[in-house]
Amino acid sequence: MVNIDDFVKRLEIILDYYGVNASSFADKIGVQRSSMSHLLSGRNKPSLDFVMKIIEVFPDVDIYWLLNGKGNFPKTNEDSTLQFEVISEIEKTIPPTSSNENFNTIDLFSEINPEKEKVETQNTSSIKNTIFNPDEDEVEKIIFFYKNGKFKTYVP
Incomplete structure (x- = not known):
């Protein structure tokens, strides 16, 4: 220090x-x-x-x-x-790296288990209905994330 x-x-x-x-x-x-x-x-x-x-x-x-x-x-x-x-x-x-390496071609999510994803979706939809109460909770903003890295923010 x-x-x-x-x-x-x-x-x-x-x-x-x-x-x-x-x-x-x-x-x-x-x-x-x-x-x-x-x-x-x-x-x-x-x-x-x-x-x-x-x-x-x-x-x-x-x-x-x-x-x-x-x-x-x-x-x-x-x-x-x-x-x-x-x-x-x-x-x-430091090992040499090729300047031609394209790291964007690697699909990090190719091994997602579809059955597990389906179960999680079912669980979250049931949780959403129990947690979110439009009468009590006020939405501050909604953010959409796109695969190309962009996002949009909506403020109601």
Whole structure:
């Protein structure tokens, strides 16, 4: 877990290193100034999105250093070489996949048991009649889901 006080100290080190104030730093990474203020005051904890924006805009910031205080700031050539080696090892362990694979042709529901489906339908229809009472329950909205991934919402 990230210690918020230590994270704030490291964030202040980054601000000093780049010679920017909290407002301009927030503008550069694309977050609201108020969120930066809340973070520096210790009111809020940093989100993953916030951390990733810092790493994206300021490549000299090491994510491990920012989060845990381990590593170096600014990054050294040794750090980037180590990261390249780790990425290379990960790529070696991932099996290659063909770009022509079409995952849409797999029918995940082809093995549905029709008898079981019929029983479930019978049970739900009897349950529907006992649970839903139009006099007591008011329908908020009805949603239809289509096989092509689209849906329509009706509000009575």
